[in-house]
Amino acid sequence: MAFHSTWIVLWTILFVFSLCTVGKGHKGFVKFAPRLHSTQNSEAEEKWFIQKLDHFNGQDTREWKQRYFVNDTFAHPDGPVFLMIGGEGPANPAWMDHGTWLTYAEKLGALCFMLEHRFYGKSHPTVDLSTDGLRFLSSRQALADLAHFRTVMAKAQGLSSRKWVAFGGSYPGSLAAWFRLKYPHLVYASAATSAPVHAQVNFPEYLEVVRRSLASENSNCPLLVKKASDTLVELLKDPTTYDNISKDFNLCSKLQIQSERDSAYFLETLAGNFMDVVQYNQDNRAFEGVIGTNITIEVLCGVMADASLGDPYARYAAVARLMMETFSIKCLDVSFNNYLRDMTNTSWDGPAAGGGRQWVYQTCTEFGFYQSTDSPNQPFAGFPLEYHVKQCADFYNVSAEQLAEAVAQTNEYYGGYDIRSSRIVFPNGSIDPWHALGITSDISPELPAVFIEGTAHCANMYPARSQDPPQLALARDHIFLLLQQWLQE
Incomplete structure (x- = not known):
């Protein structure tokens, strides 16, 4: 063929x-x-959230259905809420059963959500992919999706007093950092893996x-x-x-x-x-x-x-x-x-x-x-x-x-490398070409970098295995300790 x-x-x-x-x-x-393939076997149930089409036009009342998944296996009444951010492809429910973030969730008693990015996978805000429709596809609209999802879900499930932590890798890693940057009242901390935060033609x-x-x-x-x-x-x-x-x-x-x-x-x-x-x-x-x-x-x-x-x-x-x-x-x-x-x-x-x-x-x-x-x-x-x-x-x-x-305008809006925020960790691998646009050294004690020699794109997000190099295992442990410390503050 x-x-x-x-x-x-x-x-x-x-x-x-x-x-x-x-x-x-x-x-x-x-x-x-990291990818999430929708045909992968998983017990995670496909759920749908009523989302706004245009968050920045109050006169536009159009809505659409955004796909999300939940894992409450480790949820503790006083535990945090983890929100995995989907990226430029279908959200894979396999991530509701596997991945380092679930190891953290088990230790910290977290309730886990994963939200698919608008215009990817099954989350179709418009009837087609014409340029006229794609004007509603942007990181700013995606962040507003996350904010609205967090607000509504917290109110509906009594999670408003819980500390929310955003996770993402690659472009979703950038979104995780920017979510904390732009909506600090909604997300308490973020793990922004392999995140290219600086836009560059x-x-x-x-x-x-x-x-x-x-x-x-x-x-x-x-x-x-x-x-x-x-x-x-x-x-x-x-x-x-x-x-x-x-x-x-x-x-x-x-x-x-x-x-x-x-x-x-x-x-x-x-x-x-x-x-x-x-x-x-x-x-x-x-x-x-x-x-x-x-x-x-x-x-x-x-x-x-x-x-x-x-x-x-x-x-x-x-x-x-x-x-x-x-x-x-x-x-x-x-x-x-x-x-x-x-x-x-x-x-x-x-x-x-x-x-x-x-x-x-x-x-x-x-x-x-x-x-x-x-x-x-x-x-x-x-x-x-x-x-x-x-x-x-x-x-x-x-x-x-x-x-x-x-x-x-993107760098003007988000700040590029010059991020002013707190409680965001930036893991990157030395083999990964995307680290060239990411944060590879500490900005401040509250904005630490974790630079992992010899690893590639989003390596710290994947499930651990016996052949992982020791520096990767240490990086995962370090990220956990940072999250644990922040959540206790």
């Missing part, structure tokens, strides 16, 4: 499990958060961290990747090579390069193999039903170092084939026109409705986060900032100027 958009396929694989997902590293979106630092993370496994690995990428860039200049390239990378149809965006899309797709693996390297996603967790930095660098496969270009192709085999993709569709078609489909049944169209809209109207090849200190080539920014105009009629202004 051929897939019309590799980006859509990988989004489905990686982000349909969303809780710690901050858009991916390629195809115009980011990577973040051009984010070449992402690939710089990818380079360092690859080098941490094998110092030659990023050099070999660069040689392969550079070779491919040169080959793309010669149409007579397209047949061989199509065969080498098992493309669904003969490669057609008619514009710079066609080559950028192809090059980014291949780079995405490394970006994805680095971001989630050795994390414990198996409980969510995620496949491909056996593909690690070590595995990819092992392929790149295998001289028996041929030159670096041939090894690069071997990595692509390995990823396709792992995810049962029979051929690779690298047509930008197909991607454009999928991303502009506004139906809730469209191929990008699982989160792709929505998240890229948020990057175009709030965050940027574009992982470009504009830095010389990274191993890839061919997908500059201009390529990403143009997609905002193609998909949503958002100009480069509007994008820049929106990102500036």
Whole structure:
């Protein structure tokens, strides 16, 4: 079976499990958060909350149903209330049965809620994903959803006097921090894991961290990747090579390069193999039903170092084939026109409705986060900032100027790195490229950072396992002690 958009396929694989997902590293979106896959077996009952469509227009009385889940297994009458924040994908009820936050809940006697983010999963505020409807999709509306949910639920269930703690990873980690920042009277403390709190249009630092993370496994690995990428860039200049390239990378149809965006899309797709693996390297996603967790930095660098496969270009192709085999993709569709078609489909049944169209809209109207090849200190080539920014105009009629202004407003509203609040802990992993936009050193005693060497995106949120490095176990314990201390104040 051929897939019309590799980006859509990988989004489905990686982000349909969303809780710690901050858009991916390629195809115009980011990577973040732990995931919550709605098909995962769980005893958690699907519940619905009547939510306002527009929290900032008192004359707009329209409402919609937002999905949420509850776990009261550990709830103590005097215990806190934990609120897990959903992200750019379906909320996975598996997180109501697994995860470090439940370990904390058991020790502290917490009642646990998880609220799905508007416009993701089954939480559909509008009839479609048209740009007119997507104007109600923003972090500010999402925070207001959280505030309204907390207010109504506290009153309905007698929880107003209880201390509420917000949890989130990746983009939801940012929301957890901002929830405490903007609604301090409603949320007592927050754990903001792998949270990119600083919005930035051009984010070449992402690939710089990818380079360092690859080098941490094998110092030659990023050099070999660069040689392969550079070779491919040169080959793309010669149409007579397209047949061989199509065969080498098992493309669904003969490669057609008619514009710079066609080559950028192809090059980014291949780079995405490394970006994805680095971001989630050795994390414990198996409980969510995620496949491909056996593909690690070590595995990819092992392929790149295998001289028996041929030159670096041939090894690069071997990595692509390995990823396709792992995810049962029979051929690779690298047509930008197909991607454009999928991303502009506004139906809730469209191929990008699982989160792709929505998240890229948020990057175009709030965050940027574009992982470009504009830095010389990274191993890839061919997908500059201009390529990403143009997609905002193609998909949503958002100009480069509007994008820049929106990102500036986001930092003005939330403060970027300059957060002034209290009782927020910021865990980040050194392998995770998103730590470049996060808080990695203490802002103050009340705003501590937990920087975990050798771990990737949201690692501290996943269930513990015997092979976890000691520094990860210590980080989980430290976060618990901070929460325990704050809740006793």
